[in-house]
Structures are given as C-alpha cells and as structure tokens.
Amino acid sequence: MATQSITLTINGESRTAEVEDRLLLVHLIRDNCALTGTHIGCDTTHCGACTVLLDGTAVKSCTVFAVQANGREVTTIEGMEGETLHPLQEGFMEEHGLQCGFCTPGMIMSSKHLLDHNPNPTEDEIRWGISGNLCRCTGYQNIVKAVQHASNKLQETTEEGGE
Amino acid sequence: MIPGSFNYHAPSSLDEAIKLLEDLGEDAKILAGGHSLIPMMKLRLAEPDHLVDINGLSDLDYIREDVGVLCIGAMARESALEKSELIAEKYPILKDTSEVIADPLVRNLATVGGNIAHGDPANDHPATMVALDAEVVVRGPGGLLDSGGRTIAIDDFFRGPLMTALAENEILTEIRVPCPNGKSGAAYKKLERKVGDYAIAGAAAVLNFDGDTCSKAGIALTNVGPTPVRASEAQDALVGTSVSQDDADKAGELAAAASQPVGDHRGSEEYKRAVVKVLTSRAIMKAKERAAGGN
Numbered sequence A: 001m002a003t004q005s006i007t008l009t010i011n012g013e014s015r016t017a018e019v020e021d022r023l024l025l026v027h028l029i030r031d032n033c034a035l036t037g038t039h040i041g042c043d044t045t046h047c048g049a050c051t052v053l054l055d056g057t058a059v060k061s062c063t064v065f066a067v068q069a070n071g072r073e074v075t076t077i078e079g080m081e082g083e084t085l086h087p088l089q090e091g092f093m094e095e096h097g098l099q100c101g102f103c104t105p106g107m108i109m110s111s112k113h114l115l116d117h118n119p120n121p122t123e124d125e126i127r128w129g130i131s132g133n134l135c136r137c138t139g140y141q142n143i144v145k146a147v148q149h150a151s152n153k154l155q156e157t158t159e160e161g162g163e
Numbered sequence B: 001m002i003p004g005s006f007n008y009h010a011p012s013s014l015d016e017a018i019k020l021l022e023d024l025g026e027d028a029k030i031l032a033g034g035h036s037l038i039p040m041m042k043l044r045l046a047e048p049d050h051l052v053d054i055n056g057l058s059d060l061d062y063i064r065e066d067v068g069v070l071c072i073g074a075m076a077r078e079s080a081l082e083k084s085e086l087i088a089e090k091y092p093i094l095k096d097t098s099e100v101i102a103d104p105l106v107r108n109l110a111t112v113g114g115n116i117a118h119g120d121p122a123n124d125h126p127a128t129m130v131a132l133d134a135e136v137v138v139r140g141p142g143g144l145l146d147s148g149g150r151t152i153a154i155d156d157f158f159r160g161p162l163m164t165a166l167a168e169n170e171i172l173t174e175i176r177v178p179c180p181n182g183k184s185g186a187a188y189k190k191l192e193r194k195v196g197d198y199a200i201a202g203a204a205a206v207l208n209f210d211g212d213t214c215s216k217a218g219i220a221l222t223n224v225g226p227t228p229v230r231a232s233e234a235q236d237a238l239v240g241t242s243v244s245q246d247d248a249d250k251a252g253e254l255a256a257a258a259s260q261p262v263g264d265h266r267g268s269e270e271y272k273r274a275v276v277k278v279l280t281s282r283a284i285m286k287a288k289e290r291a292a293g294g295n
Ligand SMILES: Cc1cc2nc3c(=O)[nH]c(=O)nc-3n(C[C@H](O)[C@H](O)[C@H](O)COP(=O)(O)OP(=O)(O)OC[C@H]3O[C@@H](n4cnc5c(N)ncnc54)[C@H](O)[C@@H]3O)c2cc1C
Pocket: A044, A045, A046, B029, B030, B031, B032, B033, B034, B035, B036, B037, B038, B039, B074, B100, B101, B102, B103, B106, B109, B110, B111, B112, B113, B114, B115, B116, B117, B118, B122, B123, B124, B125, B166, B170, B171, B172, B173, B196, B197, B198, B199
C-alpha cells in the first residue's frame, strides 16, 4: 500500500496527514479532517456537491487525489464564515436558495469562484457559473437570487471600504 | 468508488517525467487534469500501477503565437482557452469548443493536451483540431543529440477509440494550429442533451476564401465514429463555391454520409446522421460569417 505524508492548508489551518496515494481529496476532507460540509453526491464528477476551492479555483474534490493537494490551500464551506456569515451564505438564507441543502456547499463554493473572478455577473453568467452543480430541489431560481444578493452585498462593502 | 492502488509520482520537469515513464514502462500512466482518467480509475476501467502527475510542469501551460502558428501547451486548461483574449479574437472556433466541454468546474482542471491524448472520439477538441489541420508535438526518451521530439500530423494521430499514435513513454507537449491566413473563418457546433454531457454529435468547419470563392475547407465530426471523422467529400464539395446556404446543406449531407454513428442512449443512428447534417451546415455558415468579419 503506497502512502505519502502530505501537508496542506485547509481553511487556514495547516494539517499533515499520512495518506494512501489513491485517497481522494473529498475523503481526506470528510473522513480524515471531519469536515463533513463537503458532500458526495454522485462520485462520478457530475453533481458538484463535492466542490471546494483548491488554491482559489473551484474543483470537484471527488476527482482530485489528496496527494495532489500537497503544499496547497483548500477552502471548504466551513471556511466561508468569518465573524459573521459570508454574504453568499446569507444570500442562500435570505433568498431561500436551498431546500434539502445537499447541493448548497458546492453551490456556494462554485459561486465564490464566480464572484471572485466576476464580482457583478449577469443572470446568464450566474447560471453558466453554477452549471456544474446540480440541485434536485429548488429549480435554481432562488439560487440565482442568492448569488445576486451576495454580489450586491459584496459590492456595497467594497464601495464603503473604498470611501 | 475507490480507485485501485497505485504509486504516485510528481516530477518537476519534463526530463524527469520522461525518465520516470521510461523506467516505469507500461505500468505507468500520465495524470494531467485527471477528469477522464480518475473517473475511469474509479470504475476500474483503468488500473495503472503508477501515476506520473504532470501538473507540476507549469512550463507546459501556455497559449501563445509563434511565427505562423498558435502553440497550445499540453497543460493549458480548458478554462484558460475559454477566457483567452487571443483565442476569442483570432481563434473563436477554439472558444466555441472549450465552452461546450463538460462544465465550468471540470474545465478548471481538464487540459487541452489530455483532451487530445485521451483519444476519445466523444471529446470535442479532436474534431476541431482535425478541421484546423493541427499538429501534435510529443517528447519521448532520446539521447543527447536526439531530443526525442517528434511532430505528428493530426490525421495520423487518432488510431481508434482511446488509441493514439503516442508511445507509452511519450508525452504530448504541444498542439500547433496554423494561424488564420487571408480571408478565413471557423466554427464548432455541438448538440448535447444537457450541460456537461458528451456530444450527440459535433461539427467543426474551417473555411478559406479567395475573394468570394472558397479555396480550402476543413470539416470534421465529433462522436460519430471510432475516431474524429474528417468529412473529405464535404470539404471537396465546398471548394470552388461561394458557400451559399445550398452549398452548406449539400456539404452537410455529404458529412452525414461520411459519419459512422452507432445508435445508443443519445439517439438512433438515423437521428445522429440528421444532427450531423444540420450541425455541419450551421458550422459552415457560421465560419463563412466569421470570414466576412463577423464574430
Ligand atoms: C462530467 C464530465 C463531462 C465531460 N464532458 C466532456 C465533453 O463534453 N467534451 C469533452 O471533450 N470532454 C469532456 N470531458 C472530458 C474532460 O474534458 C477531460 O478532462 C479530458 O478529456 C481529458 O483531459 P485531462 O487533462 O483531464 O486528462 P487526464 O484525465 O489526466 O488524462 C486522460 C488520458 O490522457 C493521457 N494524457 C493526458 N495528458 C497527456 C499528455 N500531455 N501526454 C500524454 N498523455 C496524456 C492520460 O494518461 C490519460 O490516459 C468530461 C469529463 C467529465 C468528468
């Protein structure tokens, strides 16, 4: 059984683990680190429930090996909340962007990637940005509104910060 | 689903990667974006003993023009192609293609090199690259005088489903696309059941004009054969015409005749041929519009 010692940063915290080469990043996050906010929906790279940020880029963590994250930075849904909820989390709450909530962590991480690159997306751009994430409940309408809520809020805070 | 056990290697240079592939032999596989390979490993359709991860070879991650040719490094991600201004302006057919590959999350990791090296006729870049008359640059083991490099014409690259001209110890390092020359335009059209699905069928068209007359045409098809299919008769039929709607439709019919679809959950053979006909005609008309300065 091939194993490696890896060190990575998850949500700002440095962690070292001895992992099997074949361990998937999503299993490292959920099983070794007990961060169960990241979900496994399909395990076949389709649903996006497992989405995390790897060095700031949204990826499906069921399709990356943990060893590939050695020396890198991972952000999961648990890393989104600061002093208060992140505007995206707040948006999903305010706009009823979730029903069962299974897709929500992935939706939020994909939306984070989108807003980091495009702070003021159009509705089409939001739909495009979350098109790798499946939701069986909401019909997406309120998810789009949640992302718009976050986009507005984040822009207000940047403007205030700039004054 | 857990992939079988393997040993992971992360070389930091091309030479080191080639040496590893040479030493490990046929039991090793290259890991690029991993978005074809890892799903196959989870299903145990691939069970390599060794993975050589080439994500550390950042010098293979580029999109740039050289004299008369666009060079795409094997590790350029689909998302980079999708966002590149150079591509949007001068090679919109490549933007057409990368935009319809999988979904944005997959495109953040999937590489152009992997899309071609995988040799999957369902992948979208192969047909585009055939229509564009691209070349594939590969590196393998070689002595001091011989850099081990060779260039393969795209028509010689795809050998069958998941089979290519690459030897086991070779790495695809670059794809070279001729720069558009004179009045020309190109487009890719794909029909998919939903975002993230492979093509029911896809058609790439590249047209060159001498005045208003088509002087050269490249037409190739996705997912309707064991490899990307070059529709030579459709190409020939366009040359010498002004590429009217009728000419495009006729070429579409010839492309449908050249396609070799198999009926499956994406549609019957007959349906796929009808899709090829329509998509080919649309790609041709879009290429013509772009040649006339549209986008
Ligand atoms: C849900 C989903 C939907 C998808 N939909 C589409 C789609 O619609 N259209 C489409 O075109 N693709 C699609 N893909 C495939 C995706 O684009 C793949 O990632 C791509 O085909 C392979 O690129 P990769 O970098 O991920 O390669 P990997 O998976 O890392 O490698 C694929 C194969 O190529 C070999 N290889 C990779 N790079 C090199 C190299 N430089 N030199 C030699 N050999 C190499 C590997 O050893 C392996 O055998 C989809 C994938 C998923 C998961």
